[in-house]
Amino acid sequence: MSAPADDRLPLGVGPFARLVAAFADSRLALAGLALLLTIALAAAFAPWLAPQNPYDLMQLDILDSRLAPGSPSGDGRLTYHLGTDAQGRDMLSAILYGLRISVVVGVSATVLALLLGMALGLVAGYFGGRFDTLLMRIVDIQLAFPSILTAMILLALFGQGIDKIVIALVASQWAYYARTTRSTAMVEGRKEYIEAARLLGLSTARIVFRHLLPNCLPPLIVVAALQVAAAIALEATLSFLGLGLPVTEPSLGLLIANGFQYLYSGRYWISVFPGVALLLTILAINLVADQLRDVLNPRLQKQ
Amino acid sequence: MPLFVLRRFIQAFNVLFVMSLLVFAGVYAIGSPLDLLVDPQATTEDLARAAAALGLDQPLWVQYWRFLVRAIGGDLGDSFIHGSPALGLILERMPATLELALVAMLIAVLLGIPLGLWAGLHPESIGGRAIMAGSILGFSLPTFWVGLMLIMVFAVQLGWLPAGGRGPTAEVLGLSLSVLSAEGWRHLILPAANLALFKLSLIIRLTRSGTREALQQDYVRYARAKGLSNTRVVGVHVLKNILIPIVTVVGMEFGALIAFSVVTESIFAWPGMGKLLLESITQLDRPVVVAYLLLIVVLYIGINLIVDLLYAVLDPRVRIRRTSE
Numbered sequence A: 001m002s003a004p005a006d007d008r009l010p011l012g013v014g015p016f017a018r019l020v021a022a023f024a025d026s027r028l029a030l031a032g033l034a035l036l037l038t039i040a041l042a043a044a045f046a047p048w049l050a051p052q053n054p055y056d057l058m059q060l061d062i063l064d065s066r067l068a069p070g071s072p073s074g075d076g077r078l079t080y081h082l083g084t085d086a087q088g089r090d091m092l093s094a095i096l097y098g099l100r101i102s103v104v105v106g107v108s109a110t111v112l113a114l115l116l117g118m119a120l121g122l123v124a125g126y127f128g129g130r131f132d133t134l135l136m137r138i139v140d141i142q143l144a145f146p147s148i149l150t151a152m153i154l155l156a157l158f159g160q161g162i163d164k165i166v167i168a169l170v171a172s173q174w175a176y177y178a179r180t181t182r183s184t185a186m187v188e189g190r191k192e193y194i195e196a197a198r199l200l201g202l203s204t205a206r207i208v209f210r211h212l213l214p215n216c217l218p219p220l221i222v223v224a225a226l227q228v229a230a231a232i233a234l235e236a237t238l239s240f241l242g243l244g245l246p247v248t249e250p251s252l253g254l255l256i257a258n259g260f261q262y263l264y265s266g267r268y269w270i271s272v273f274p275g276v277a278l279l280l281t282i283l284a285i286n287l288v289a290d291q292l293r294d295v296l297n298p299r300l301q302k303q
Numbered sequence B: 001m002p003l004f005v006l007r008r009f010i011q012a013f014n015v016l017f018v019m020s021l022l023v024f025a026g027v028y029a030i031g032s033p034l035d036l037l038v039d040p041q042a043t044t045e046d047l048a049r050a051a052a053a054l055g056l057d058q059p060l061w062v063q064y065w066r067f068l069v070r071a072i073g074g075d076l077g078d079s080f081i082h083g084s085p086a087l088g089l090i091l092e093r094m095p096a097t098l099e100l101a102l103v104a105m106l107i108a109v110l111l112g113i114p115l116g117l118w119a120g121l122h123p124e125s126i127g128g129r130a131i132m133a134g135s136i137l138g139f140s141l142p143t144f145w146v147g148l149m150l151i152m153v154f155a156v157q158l159g160w161l162p163a164g165g166r167g168p169t170a171e172v173l174g175l176s177l178s179v180l181s182a183e184g185w186r187h188l189i190l191p192a193a194n195l196a197l198f199k200l201s202l203i204i205r206l207t208r209s210g211t212r213e214a215l216q217q218d219y220v221r222y223a224r225a226k227g228l229s230n231t232r233v234v235g236v237h238v239l240k241n242i243l244i245p246i247v248t249v250v251g252m253e254f255g256a257l258i259a260f261s262v263v264t265e266s267i268f269a270w271p272g273m274g275k276l277l278l279e280s281i282t283q284l285d286r287p288v289v290v291a292y293l294l295l296i297v298v299l300y301i302g303i304n305l306i307v308d309l310l311y312a313v314l315d316p317r318v319r320i321r322r323t324s325e
Helices: A015-023 A027-044 A091-127 A129-144 A147-158 A162-189 A192-199 A204-240 A252-263 A269-296 B002-029 B044-054 B060-072 B086-121 B126-140 B143-157 B182-215 B218-225 B230-267 B273-282 B286-314 B316-324
Strands: B170-172 B175-177
Touching: A015 A027, A015 A269, A027 A091, A027 A269, A091 A129, A091 A162, A091 A204, A091 A252, A091 A269, A129 A162, A129 B002, A147 A162, A147 A204, A147 B230, A147 B273, A147 B286, A162 A204, A192 A204, A204 A252, A204 A269, A204 B143, A252 A269, A252 B143, A269 B126, A269 B143, B002 B060, B002 B286, B086 B126, B086 B182, B086 B230, B086 B273, B086 B286, B126 B182, B143 B182, B143 B230, B182 B230, B218 B230, B230 B273, B230 B286, B273 B286
Parallel strands: none
Antiparallel strands: B170 B175
């Protein structure tokens, strides 16, 4: 156990600065954060970074299909650093575009699930009563069921598409947030500051949103950070199985699926490189989330 | 104890009923399988006849009632595609999936507990850190991706193991099993390792944190003060106490393992019920999907019940609390 990070800071330093200092304690987490930022920037600026637009058929040359990494293109204009797929598409470009879709789907599903679960959990935890009992029953059943099954069944019902996969991911993940929010809200709701706010005659909405909610956030941030990685992995799995995104919106999972059949003939790059991109994304998020959990969890705080 | 078991059974039936309602409503209420099954050039009369034959012309609650009555008799409807009973189709493929899941769980437990114990006893050592780093990686790697890598390395590059399929099976008591022959194991080991990886990481983490916690408890200190050997302290006093959460997780996660075998089975062309589910979803074969889901729910409830009872056996505190209820 090293000395608590707080001791090294002068008094009067804000809570946020303390968090940053505590987070920076782990070099592995910082490396994860750097990797995560790189990935986020690569995803955001994919159209400007990619050597070609992999879905503009005018830019593809079928004669360049299935070239090994490092091969020059037929017209000599660019080098395929990560090889090409069966349509002669530059894998690096396809991965950058795929990363963009994977990240957008994962993040938007997480945000929506967080909002839904948080709202339901707050109401259940603060007011209790029948709604609470009913909600927790549903949450228990939902959590007993593996998320991949829930998502698969919903996609089977709704069909493919970005909006549908986001709905499926939200439906399979909201319960984690509802349960976390509810248990925190129950503990926080009994504390003195909430009682004081009530005695001051503040409106219920003000108490819940201004006083209760901010104090419920730390555990939720940790759950959300871990769930983004889970959402991205689940989307990739579903798309790999052919249930997730349609071929017009190829995420990393779909790219991997497209390369699967070429794996047997030794053309590994079509599957392996998108997989490495997916892996690095998930690993970076998990490293950051792990450290966030240690930093934000009062129970684990050193001393 | 009997009262406790009875109450759990009633609970289980309630959950099953609610799930059957949800599953039925979800799967049957949206979209019509007729578009898929009947020739697009069929007349409206043909369509109506097909709908009547499949019972799709009735109001939803009548369909559910019929479904329920038949379900209690063990008939979950016929597959739209295969024409044979849906439940039969699934049960036929169940031994393959159960075998895969059991072997995967065995790998996870037999490797996970020793590795986790070691990491818990020597948390600062290089080995302990390496084990933890490995388990973080195991959490981060998506199952399907690991499956592809296993195929690429062991089947394509090295050529040691087959890339998919189940290979020859031996019949025992009406079940066809792979674990009895060397060739069967050659087919089984890659998918089982693939399926085991995630649970292995989970068990390593649980065992490690449980060990670290147990080592600080008074009973461990007392056992050491009594002069018991290290082997006995770790093997009996520590291990016995960390087994409780591990048994729970192994039990609870077994259901998830069966569900996740969908992914592994489709990569390794393993002829289990997960692969059947995936095919049925893409072919809109609803009776099979419904039957699969209900079967999974029954499995889950059964597993939970067994875990709860095992709990009472392993942890006297639970036993006392329940008898005093």
